[in-house]
Amino acid sequence: MTLAIFLTLAVIAVITALLVVLSRNPVHSVLYLILTFFTIAGLYILLNAQFLAVVHIIVYSGAIMVLFLFVMMLLNLNKDTEPQKSNLWKIGGAVAAGMLLVTLVGAMRGGIELQAAAQPNSQVGLVENLGKVLFTDFVVPFEIAGILFLAAMVGAVLVGKRDLKL
């Protein structure tokens, strides 16, 4: 049953990811990418990483993809203005990506010796456990992430201003 759910989600994720890359209209690409993100959130739930699943839906589907759609509507992009690369570029890209896939899969087929956890703990992805780790062992990176957000916000506002007088 778990395997069936995993396979269903995996197939949907791969198909929608391919449609992101292959669809001509960028608005369709964004919508397919949202579908991909939802299937990835489903996979997080399958891994019992509930905190990550919720944060993933809020951050990606809720914030980032809305930002992408907003910019796309703002710039009035559609199928007619969509620039296309020549077929030679597409074939070259496909060959390069396929060779990367072959290399990675070949490297992994050597077999990974994964030492399973001594005491398996299925509660590791819950909010309580992750919060404890985040605010004890990782509290300094957490604060630095806050500074990064502040810097990114200031940078985005400065970049977006129309005529900047310094």
Added chain:
Amino acid sequence: MLEAVPIEYFLYLCTLLFVIGVFGVLTRRNAIVVLMCIELMLNAVNLLLAAFSTYLSDAQGQILVFFIMVVAAAEAAVGLGILVMIYRNTKSTDISLLDQLRN
């Protein structure tokens, strides 16, 4: 529950998603779609980190995923800001027009 899905399946799925992202970056010319493909590659890596974290019962991998999401959000905001500025100057989001540094 997790015994039903071997870790190799997650490895192959994430590799496939990552390669699709690479393919998109190589073949698309619209800068917004290129940014979206980068998000897809980041997500493939995130999923693999979460999978290993769960299989090893180690919370640190999921904390790392959380920080990657933080950086990805900042990156998307700044990247789209730069993109709007480029569009204002060139009236296009075609990345092949951005070769002024070459000469």
